[in-house]
Amino acid sequence: MSNSVHTTPRRRPKRRGYSLGLLFSLLLTVFLLGFGLGRCTAPAASQPLRDTGAVLPDWVKVDLLPVNDYSRPGLALEQVNGVVVHYVGNAGTTAAQNRNYFASLAETHETHASAHFVIGLDGEVIQCVPLDEMAYCSNDRNADTISIECCHPGEDGAFTDETYHALVELTRYLTSRYGLKREQVIRHYDVTGKLCPLYYVEHPDAWEAFRDEVDS
Numbered sequence: 001m002s003n004s005v006h007t008t009p010r011r012r013p014k015r016r017g018y019s020l021g022l023l024f025s026l027l028l029t030v031f032l033l034g035f036g037l038g039r040c041t042a043p044a045a046s047q048p049l050r051d052t053g054a055v056l057p058d059w060v061k062v063d064l065l066p067v068n069d070y071s072r073p074g075l076a077l078e079q080v081n082g083v084v085v086h087y088v089g090n091a092g093t094t095a096a097q098n099r100n101y102f103a104s105l106a107e108t109h110e111t112h113a114s115a116h117f118v119i120g121l122d123g124e125v126i127q128c129v130p131l132d133e134m135a136y137c138s139n140d141r142n143a144d145t146i147s148i149e150c151c152h153p154g155e156d157g158a159f160t161d162e163t164y165h166a167l168v169e170l171t172r173y174l175t176s177r178y179g180l181k182r183e184q185v186i187r188h189y190d191v192t193g194k195l196c197p198l199y200y201v202e203h204p205d206a207w208e209a210f211r212d213e214v215d216s
């Protein structure tokens with residue numbers, strides 16, 4: 001603002017300075033408003049994300065993995081073009097146990113695996129990897145998707161009501177946050193043909209009903 005004082009004519013410096021200031025404020029407001037609306041309604045998929053994780057819903061427990069080559073490589077996730085749903089494939093295990101298993105890979109080097117979120121049998125949600133970083137979960141789609149692992153009580157892979165409802169809420173939050181459409185919510189099966197999440201591969205009608213509920 002102080003620069004305008006030097007450039008304004010002598011006659012009515014205060015008035016002119018005020019007008020320029022007002023004009024600048026208006027332009028700034030219009031720019032910020034436009035940018036904000038653009039982010040909400042149509043985020044450009046190719047635009048780098050600026051996620052801090054600070055605005056996650058309060059029902060998400062943040063318990064990040066240590067940065068390591070086996071489960072949290074610390075690589076930037078520069079686009080989000082989908083949400084991939086998984087099942088842990090280890091009946092009866094809890095969200096915390098699965099999170100700790102991912103963390104332990106930093107020491108055991110057993111395999112490369114992780115997920116952004118794990119949903120437990122009681123519907124608890126643990127975040128393991130920040131949203132602006134890649135997780136090792138969905139093969140060729142690691143670089144542009146958010147992954148959700150779901151716990152399940154039995155070998156058939158069916159989710160508890162609590163897990164299911166938390167999955168609907170979390171997926172709805174993510175599709176809203178990134179402006180994703182129904183067809184961008186996919187199963188691991190849709191990426192590689194792996195039977196994951198098993199119940200929703202064997203019951204495609206239930207999968208479509210889940211997508212409908214997220215969409216509603």
Ligand SMILES: [Zn+2]
Pocket residue numbers: 085086087137188194196197
């Ligand atoms: Zn999977």
